[in-house]
Amino acid sequence: MQVAATRIGGDVKKRIEMSGISKAFGGSVALKNVSFELLEGSVHALMGENGAGKSTLMKILAGVHQPDSGEIFRDGRAVTFATPKEALDFGISTVFQELSLLANLTIAENMFLGREPTLRFGTVDYTTMNRETTKALAELGLDLDPKTMVSELTIAERQFVEIAHGIKADASIFILDEPTAALNAADVEVLNRHIRRLRDEGKAIVYISHRMDEIFEICDMVTVLKDSELVATKPLAEMTPHSLIAMMVGRELKDLFPERNAEPGEPMLDVENFRISASSEPFSMTVGKGEIVGMAGLEGQGQQRFLRSLVGQFEPFGGKVSVRGKALKFPVSKDGGIRYLQSLGVGLVPEDRKEEGLFLTLSIGHNIAMGLHSRKSEFSLADGYGEKIRETMASMSVQASGPAELVSALSGGNQQKVLLGRYLAAGMSILLVEEPTRGVDIGAKSEIYRLLRDFANKGGAVVVLSRETIELIGLCDRLYVVHDDTIVSEMAAENATEHNILDAALSRQASQVRLETTP
Amino acid sequence: MNRTMKRLLTGKDSRQGRWFFALLIALAIIVWLGLTTERFLTSENLFNLVAQAMPLIITAIGMMLVVLVGGLDLSVGSVISFTTAILALGAPALISIPGVFALAACIGLINGLAVTRLNVHPIIATLSMQFIVLGITRILRPVSGGDVPQIVIDAVAGSFYGIPLPVFWGIVTVLIAWKIIHGSRFGLHLFAIGGGIASGTDEATHNFGVADKQKILLAYVGCSCFAALAGIFLAGRIVSGDPNVGLLFEMDAITAVAIGGTQLSGGVGSLHGTVIGALVMALLANGMNSANISAFVQTAIKGVILLLVVGLQSRKKMGL
Secondary structure, eight states: OHHHHHHHSSOOOEEEEEEEEEEEETTEEEEEEEEEEEETTEEEEEEOOTTSSHHHHHHHHTTSSOOSEEEEEETTEEEOOSSHHHHHHTTEEEEOSSOOOOTTSBHHHHHTTTSOOBOGGGOBOHHHHHHHHHHHHHHTTOOOOTTSBGGGSOHHHHHHHHHHHHHHSOOSEEEEESTTTTOOHHHHHHHHHHHHHHHHTTOEEEEEOSOHHHHHHHOSEEEEEETTEEEEEEEGGGOOHHHHHHHHHSSOOSOSSOOOOSOOOSEEEEEEEEESSTTSOOEEEEEETTOEEEEESSTTSSHHHHHHHHTTSSOOSEEEEEETTEEOOSSOOTTTHHHHHHHTTEEEEOSOIIIIIOOTTSBHHHHHHHHHHTTSOTTSOOOOOHHHHHHHHHHTTOOSSOTTSBGGGSOHHHHHHHHHHHHHHTTOSEEEEESTTTTOOHHHHHHHHHHHHHHHHTTOEEEEEOSOHHHHHHHOSEEEEEETTEEEEEEEGGGOOHHHHHHHHHOHHHHHHHHHHOO | OOHHHHHHHHOTTOSSOSHHHHHHHHHHHHHHHHHHSTTTTSHHHHHHHHHHHHHHHHHHHHHHHHHHTTOOOTTHHHHHHHHHHHHTBOOOHHHHHHHHHHHHHHHHHHHHHHHHTSOOOHHHHHHHHHHHHHHHHHHHOSSSBOBOOHHHHHHHHOEETTEEHHHHHHHHHHHHHHHHHHSSHHHHHHHHHHHHHHHTOTHHHHHTTOOHHHHHHHHHHHHHHHHHHHHHHHHHHHTSBOTTTTTTHHHHHHHHHHHTTOOTTSSOOOHHHHHHHHHHHHHHHHHHHHTTOOHHHHHHHHHHHHHHHHHHSOOSSSOO
């Protein structure tokens, strides 16, 4: 096997070599003299905190940006890509980090966008497109009609279509920029199988992810960037998660997660006989003072619908909810729900911080003060919250030039801190947090975990949902496993593993019996 | 309610938009006019209606090209007047007809360059062009008059086997437009680019290797050329060059496009919707004329209709 030989032997062919790449946007330097090479038949992890320059480096390789200096070599010959199309024609296919499918096109049209096959007279060949798309989707284990509009797909389905789009291309180099951000464990396994197949075919794959377990599962090589500079490139076999994290953050990270709270206090949030939809089983749950509770399980099993219905963003079938012993007017109205819950000290930290959470074009100060202002009446004069904002920024350790800096200029981690800061500054006592660390680098992750734990220790209560089960296990005190719009199991996070959560979720039959016998 | 029905009625998850309502409105007006107006449902009147509607149908189709990519073209009315003025200069048809298309293409090119290269908002770019072209037209022909080539007049006024020629203008235009909008990569890319612009993911089309700026440019060129075609038709009907004949055509065209279910933010719309939308406008004008509503009142009513139709389209924030 030639492939095997190249993998073991020293004479591995370089697919592509980027040498001395520098790039600045306006005044801010994104890359400083970074070199990067990709070997045939390897999966190369590109790691670094957010803002370290990973995405910029890959966008240069994909032809989206052009380097200020430095060269790209292919088989010893210098090449340049002026447009993404040139890179694509050259065999470099990218799955971009941001979901970049067009909602008003069908799956097939998205998959073939920019290189649609045509019949005579330039008519688009939909028969071929739909057939090829069905095939590509089936390879990923997806049974979707290629004529479905992307607007009808769930986030995870969209991500899969995006991946299918990227790996369908007849390319030799694949860039996967956080392909698993919206996928659950089972889907990630399907993706990994395909990455291995591509690797065994001798392709080169760049894999960007913040999930340590995935990196060690699938990658051969790792390149670490920090502060726009190259730290090192090493075979992954020589690394441990610990040493890798140390390389990325430049310091030893004793423990990603803060200590758990031993004793939860009186109940802060009580949910009884809650039914998400007419056909779902009723369930009850409670969160105590000082507790962080996670909603675990496979993706899209109702965790988010449950949280959203607490603040009126989703209309559940029914149930009783009380906050600190006070019964809620339920169901909560859609228009005033968020405001009503905030007046009770309950804040929802939404999953999509850019779309639903932050005002990207406003300053950090305004974004934080938003939470304070929202508790005032409509015509009251705006108070100066300068002191409060500075305090919040300091306690959240937001890295920025000052409160006047625009939120859009911050890294993902700092944006998330600003979002959390808004609720903390407004004096919330219960936080409902969706995906606390989506697209956030590992250093900021750890800080966000600590912030949430501090909040709980000061007498707050937190409900978290996350696609990253490891995060739930590490961060929470207690986990509820959600499946099919109901809670099927409850476990102490200390004893939970990814395996037994999945187990609990999928052995629904048994737990149903248990629930029915509970009074 | 199955998916197809839901799509038809709500326009949700459909790239064709809410054209079905336009069809219902058109049918309702036809029934109303048929019941209240004598001689409405005669072939003579209906053919006349088609001839009246034809310039608007053609202009609206062109307008739809730019609306699909989230733009607007306010200069089409001036281009129509300009075209009639050029044709009335008395040059032979062999020169003047290709000439007006070339000139229209240049106007569209400038519109497109201003929008794609100088990043001028389409409303401002084409509003400026509206005045530039209007000014030139008034210099060429301050009042209506001049000689339009006979072939243009014959092509509009004649009939073929008893069917008036405007019907064929309609068929040919729709076939060409169908090929452009629904039967080519160019058309699909217009939808893709517009969808990206409407949902704020306008990087996507570019990253997938679609030459987005070039296609937007071509959409403006196409829009102007369709307006020139409408201008040729009108020149044949009024048998002269007239600096005011295209006045307010951009309003009617945008309204027709919007009635037909095309989203002004881009990415959603259909040719049949636009044609139906233009017919609704023509039927309304026909109905209001037969009800003796004054032209001034009609203008105001059209404004109300545009505001209502666009206002009822869903959008999260202020925009087209």
